[in-house]
Amino acid sequence: MKKTHKKEAGFTLIELALIIAVLGILGAVGAVKLASMTEEAKTAAVRTTLANARSAFAIGIAKETDGGVTTADMAKYMTGAGTTTDTTIEVEGKYLVTFEVDAQKNITNVASASVK
Numbered sequence: 001m002k003k004t005h006k007k008e009a010g011f012t013l014i015e016l017a018l019i020i021a022v023l024g025i026l027g028a029v030g031a032v033k034l035a036s037m038t039e040e041a042k043t044a045a046v047r048t049t050l051a052n053a054r055s056a057f058a059i060g061i062a063k064e065t066d067g068g069v070t071t072a073d074m075a076k077y078m079t080g081a082g083t084t085t086d087t088t089i090e091v092e093g094k095y096l097v098t099f100e101v102d103a104q105k106n107i108t109n110v111a112s113a114s115v116k
Helices: 013-063 069-075
Strands: 081-084 088-091 095-101 106-116
Touching: 013 069, 013 088, 013 095, 013 106, 069 088, 069 095, 088 106
Parallel strands: none
Antiparallel strands: 081 088, 088 095, 095 106
8 A cells, every 4th residue: 555645734844934034124125115104295395384474474464464474474374383472383283483573573585394
């Protein structure tokens, strides 16, 4: 009588180790890429907020007829504007836009935007 061997199904230890190694490498590359994309998204959001402030400043200059535009005036024209001071406006609770102002507290320039 002839003995027949059934072929065992499954993966060898080496095959499993290779799969785990490849997945580890892919995971590491993905994590680095995700961190990079997160930073790029924050930078893009700050640039958008700065552009929003510059547009609001232009609208304020066009609409305010009393001779100047203050941060209180700007807040009316900025999407998501919150707390204001003489030189800053908080936007959406996340960003801070800073302005250059003259002695009468009128905005002369949109200086910068940053993550709060």
